[in-house]
Amino acid sequence: MEDGIARMGRPFVDLPDLLAVEHQILRDHAALDSDLRERDRRIGRRLGPAGDAARLSAWAREMNPSSGTRRAFRAASFLLVLAGLVLGAGASIGLLSLDAGRPINVFHFLVWMVGLQILLLVVLALLLLPPRLTRWIPLDFCHDVLRRVLVRIAPEETGRAQARLARLEPAIRWALLARTQAFGVAFNLGVLTAALLLVTFSDRQFCWSTTLQLKNAFFHGLVDAVATPWKALLPAAAPTPELVDLTRYSTTDGAYLHPGAGPKLAGGWWPFLLMAVAVYGLLPRTLVLAVAARGLRVALTRLPLRDDAEYSRILERLETDLPGFAAGPAGPGPDAPAAALPPGPLPGRGLSCSLVIWEGVDVPDSAIETRFGWRVGRRFKPGDPPAVGEGPVVLAPPPWEDPTTSYRRVVRAWREAVGPDRLILVFLAHPGRRAIWDQVLRRWGDPSLRVEAAG
């Protein structure tokens, strides 16, 4: 995270971070918005104020603390440079090796080390010619590799991931160009280093030989033209007509054509060859590498972060609180359900009962008589003082009401009046809330208290 914050001033997200962002977007695809919002807002608060690019970079690193994508990029770049150095040195050693005592053919070296590189540069220049400068760089291979990675990461989202990767094409093209040019620079450095070591620590003889019918003057004109860029500054690195005349070699005869050619003179080609590699190999690759690095930076800087729905959503989650509701502690839960006690038998028919009836409740005497066989001896209001009487006490509260403390107070008053064994029956004119009354009355712990409902 510190690394991310330290880079706050940077106006772009670099490619490894961008790919890490894309990776995380795929991983988040199935997640709930509320979870993502909580996670990212927490990160956003830690980040503090910063630009969009810096926020995205820091977010990517927070999501992927081991920086796997970045490490993979670094490893790939390092391996490419290493491969360039090794292959360059190997090619240089191969071309500058004496073959069965024969001198080294300058023509071969020029063809492979200069001609081929110039040809590759021409091809690259052609690729860069169209208006969209990077449009024609073949990216199929790169895309395939990325696609394979995405298939592994998010097999369900490959199509979507490919569509998203298309947005990064300009940056990926420049990044690919930069990596290949880094390889080219390393290759040329390998060639030059190996060649310098060879000519310094061993005796190399050079010649030029070709089956083409070339005159010495033509070949001199050719190499002189190749040396044009540096011959004014380094005349010693430009082959003279004498050197060309004296080092022509006959492969058939296995000898120099000019009798005056000697080992000392035959070694005079190497400054030219090294300068040719430096000027036509190393220098252009270095320049293209610089251009590619600049192009990559520009492409990343121009990447519209806020125009992309996914990036925009991440940034919004990082920096914006949403209105919502936070509940405080809920307090203790409901009491445990009371043990179910089987209701005792109802008293026999023919008794006289007391009926306590609440305001708004309509329970005719006949309903009690029909249901329980008890005659209503006397009617009471809830606030009336209880009377002892003889038979059961029937309480008729509003059937839409629940058993509150208010009802319990009435029950207690009657219990005190009639003693612990007399039946007190809560009679509901409607069965809708009977189960609630039943459960609450059990909690009141009165074995002679029960509920019945009409219907």
Added chain:
Amino acid sequence: MSAPEFVVVGHVNKGKSTIVSTLTENDTLRIDPLPGTTKEVQRIEARLGSDRVYFSVLDTPGFQDAPAAFAWMQARSKSAADRPGVVADFVRTHRGSGEFADECALLQPVLDGASILYVADGNVPFLGDYEAELEILRWTGAAGMALLNPIQEHPDAARNTARWKTALEQYFKPVLDFNGHEVGFRERLELLATFRQLRPDWKAPLDEAIEAFRADWERRRRRSAELIADFTAWAARFAQESDDAVADAPARKYQEELRSREARARRQVEDLYRHHRGASEAELVLPPAEGDIFAEQTWKVFGLSPGKLLLAGTTSGAVAGGWVDAHLGGASMGTGIAVGALGGGVWALLQSAKRLPSLRRIARSVLGKKTWSYGPHPNPQFFWLLLDRALEHHRRIRSWSHGRQDAPVLQSVLRGLESRDTGPLRTAAALLRKRDLSPAERESFVKAVHALLGGDAA
């Protein structure tokens, strides 16, 4: 200035917690049929992040014995001037005594300055006991409003509601009908707007809250459109690959994956609207395929099977490498042949991989084993069916009250979307029959779905 506070009070089990759940989009609040479930005041804050509190809603235990409590107060009051003090004395006297615990809990926030939101079941008859509750609240001197929340069925519901209104209007202004089970976002916002009448100094924070919730509602609508569009687009292109062509295995896997992804998309939409009880609906039944949806996969590059392509690539690479070796006079010790063969082989595998979704598939293909594919569904109605189901689900979830204890049951009805003037939808449907959508096409599809989701942010 402290944030506005609204204390929701009323008789036991008359829908206070339902109102709080609805107002605060919280379907996890404990709502129990047994009286006394809410034993302590629970504060729910409407917030922006961790710092800004717009307002608070306090869920309270209900009045358990208002007549006795009011009798205590009446016995100690000498004039109207001392009534708030008598209510405070009542709370001080009984707090912690075990008597009138619920009354003390609900009155304390009112005494601390909260406004009253009195909730009553307007369907049941108005009784004298309720009048004691109203009197106690009037004695506190706090501003308040009342909500009539119909809960229980009653044959005289209309007459009872009228009587409740007549009674309540003597104590509160305004008195609103507010069915906690039926109200949607618009009604919630309107209620919030009504809160502003209670205290003039609360207008600014409540206006701010209303604006924030309105913007958030629109954000949810937009995000829902993205989720629905993305799922529909994915499903329209989905093909289930399988190594097992026995009986109906690929078709079964196809349907399972489709249902699983649809359920996931729905959970994401429900999460946006803060619903934790998923909607239920009859399982997705696919329309008839009208064609061969089930096909053996045969991949070839340049007319070569993967095995042959591998052989050709390796050989070509080796020949090219050998040519380099020859030009280096053998100094490379055959490295060119090895590197060329390896490079050619890798190239051939990558070419095969372009057509195959996994390394396992490549291996199977090289070994000559068959792979089967089921989908994408060829029926043109498939796209519209999925879209219709998603839209219906969104419609129900968006309007489903958080105070309800049940989950919405959906009924998918094809609403003729295809024939309506939905050009971008038809374009998306046509494109998806051929390929995935580009980012611009997806955006157009999302906008079309967004328009169909309806904007009810009042």
